[in-house]
Structures are given as structure tokens and as C-alpha cells.
Amino acid sequence: MMNTTTTTTPEVSSPFFSYICDKYFYSSEWFTFTICTYITFQTVFWLYNIFLFYIGYNDISYFEKYRIQKHKPKLRFQPEIIHQMKNGIIKHQLSLIVSLPLLYYLLNYFGHVSVRTSIPSLFTILWQMIIFILSEDFLFFWTHYFFHTRWLYKHIHKKHHIFKQPTGVVFIIADPWELLLQNQLAVWIAPIFLKEKHLFTICLWIFIRVYQTINAHSGYDLPYISAQYYLPWLMSGTLQHDYHHQHAKMNYGSFLTLWDRFMSTHRLQKDD
Numbered sequence: 001m002m003n004t005t006t007t008t009t010p011e012v013s014s015p016f017f018s019y020i021c022d023k024y025f026y027s028s029e030w031f032t033f034t035i036c037t038y039i040t041f042q043t044v045f046w047l048y049n050i051f052l053f054y055i056g057y058n059d060i061s062y063f064e065k066y067r068i069q070k071h072k073p074k075l076r077f078q079p080e081i082i083h084q085m086k087n088g089i090i091k092h093q094l095s096l097i098v099s100l101p102l103l104y105y106l107l108n109y110f111g112h113v114s115v116r117t118s119i120p121s122l123f124t125i126l127w128q129m130i131i132f133i134l135s136e137d138f139l140f141f142w143t144h145y146f147f148h149t150r151w152l153y154k155h156i157h158k159k160h161h162i163f164k165q166p167t168g169v170v171f172i173i174a175d176p177w178e179l180l181l182q183n184q185l186a187v188w189i190a191p192i193f194l195k196e197k198h199l200f201t202i203c204l205w206i207f208i209r210v211y212q213t214i215n216a217h218s219g220y221d222l223p224y225i226s227a228q229y230y231l232p233w234l235m236s237g238t239l240q241h242d243y244h245h246q247h248a249k250m251n252y253g254s255f256l257t258l259w260d261r262f263m264s265t266h267r268l269q270k271d272d
């Protein structure tokens, strides 16, 4: 619910989000939540994608050795591709303006989002992230798996697969039904049903998920900057999802390789 209490002089010693809530956001928890989640998404989305666009468009030679589909010429930034990306970005930006203010009410429906309290302990943040990742990966895998059945692929999922060489922004280019079921539902189901969650944890979750999906679509297997680099057996990522776009099959998971291993759908480029 929107907080209508007015506090004119925020205490500097109060928790960070409580402080900014009073100082900048008219003491409205809903407004603080909306702006913080919006800034989190935009920061990771634009920083990572501008970096990918910069190295791709300017053919920065240092990164060529990390490009996954080196055997193919770059297709990424032809005018037609740029047009698709621009359209996708505009639609997605508009959907954010509508969905993020509503997300606050959705997260408060079965539980409660704390805005004014202190940031939770590292332990709490950690176990909540593990639950978010496990449930997201489970739902993402199975919805994605079914989106590859003949009828659903032809009518819904094919739109996401027009990019055989993906790049960061491709993750938002998809049919609205796919964005809703495979992406949004999978991301938010656990946070919605979790009884007590904090705005910081929600922002961190947005950061991790958006970073993970841009990285998976980046087209570059860059060292150090992904969980896959450190835990290649367990974590899915760029190598798997790039293969998925190239062949339009296999590697249906998002964070983990577990469901793909279980269903024998795990493949890497070198297995060709």
C-alpha cells in the first residue's frame, strides 16, 4: 500500500532506503520501490549493452578471440537488426513503466516488501537468492522446453530465435506471451510467495537476473565476469545459450545446467 506518512526531516542515521524515501520520494514506499528497481534495471541494461555494442560495432580486435561464433561473419548490427532492436527496446521500456509500479503491489499481495528497515543479513540475502535462482531456473527451463514444441515455437517462441548470433538486447525481443510466462513469471514467482523480502534483495535479484541474461546473449565468452567461468559444470551461460540460438534447440535452462543434464539436452559448441 502507498505510504502516506510525511516526514519532513529524514534522519541521517536511518537505514539507507528509509533515508532516501523521506528525502527524495515524498515518504512513499511505493515510489521508492519503483524508482530503485527502475534504476537498477536501467543501469545494468544500458552499461552492459553499450559495452557490447561498442566492441561489436567498432570491431575491437582484443575481444575477437572471445567471440563464440567466430566461424561466421558478424551479422549483428545491420540496419534491419538495428531496427528490430530499437523496436524491442522501445516496447520493453514502455512495459517497464507499467509493470514496475504494479510489481510493488504484487510482491505485497502474499507477503511484505520492507523498504524502511535495515538491509538484511548476508545469510538472509544468500538463501533468498538461492531460492530465487532455483525456482527461476526450474520454471524457465520447463516453459522454454515447451515453447520448443512445434505449435508453440511457430506461433510464439520463433520471434526470439530470429537472432542466430545473439547480442545482449536480444533477451527482450520476444512475443509478449513468452516475456510474461517464460521470463516474468519465472523471475517473480518465488519473490511473490516469499513472506518477507527487502527492497535491497529485490534490486539485487533484478541486477543478477538481467546481468545473467545479457551475458548469456552477449555472443562473447568473456573470462572472469560470469558464474559459468568459475563453476562451468553447474552454471549455464553464454556458451549454452549461444549454442541454443545457433541451432534453435538444446540448452533450455537459464542459470543452471541441471535440468538440461537431467533431460539430456545439454550441448556445447565443441560437441558438434
Ligand SMILES: [Zn+2]
Pocket (backbone or CB within 6 Å): 160, 166, 170, 171, 217, 241, 245
Ligand atoms: Zn535467448
Ligand SMILES: [Zn+2]
Pocket (backbone or CB within 6 Å): 144, 148, 157, 161, 244, 248
Ligand atoms: Zn529457445
